Amino acid sequence: MSLKSDEIKKDFNFINDSLINVYDSIMRIEESELRKSRFKDITAKEVHLVHTIGLHDRKTTSQVARILKLSKGTLTANLNTLERKGYVMRIANQEDRRIINLGLTSKGRLLYRAHDAFHRLLVERFLKGFDDDDIRLIKQAMINLEDFIDEVSAK
CATH class of the missing domain: 1.20.5 (Single alpha-helices involved in coiled-coils or other helix-helix interfaces)
Known part of the structure; x- marks a missing residue:
């Protein structure tokens, strides 16, 4: 060798x-x-659900379930918990009342921002010292990894 x-x-x-x-x-x-923190009542998995819902997107429950690769039943149970804890709210869709959109409460938005700041710091430290070409290579490697994860998840 x-x-x-x-x-x-x-x-x-x-x-x-x-x-x-x-x-x-x-x-x-x-x-x-x-x-x-002041968010003692929430788990890291719940934080990632809050992050997926996002600040302003008003995603539907189906969109969030698809993104996180959760069954609708599992998502509903998690949403019930986050709603009870005061992080998430369900919003009736004005155009189609059968559709439920998701939003964050003020407590949820504060958690989202804190979590986002932590991840931005991680990325800044991860990319420290790399030039633009290196960053493009790392981006491609991340795309490759996400594609593989999507393929495995689809099975």
């Missing part, structure tokens, strides 16, 4: 291990920070 392929294998293993460690660490940090 050539030196170059040994280096590539080491890089591959490093990236593999790093993806696992980064995911686990982000989830631990989010849970820990939530417990220390």
Whole structure:
């Protein structure tokens, strides 16, 4: 085996291990920070549901279920919890009363902004020291990863 392929294998293993460690660490940090904050009553998974709903989009329940790859029943249970906790509100669609749109309460919007700021800081640190060409390569790698996740999720 050539030196170059040994280096590539080491890089591959490093990236593999790093993806696992980064995911686990982000989830631990989010849970820990939530417990220390005014948002003690919410989990990291619930925060990501709030984030998916977004600040101004007024997504439908079907759109959110599709994005998060949740069944409508699971989403409904999660929405009931977030509504009871005061983060989310259901809004009747004015054009079609059968459709329910989702919005964030003021408490939900505050949580969204705090969570978004944390993730923006993560991305800034992740991209620190890279030039525009490097960032485009990283973007393509992320697209490749998302495409693979979508393929696996669709099975």
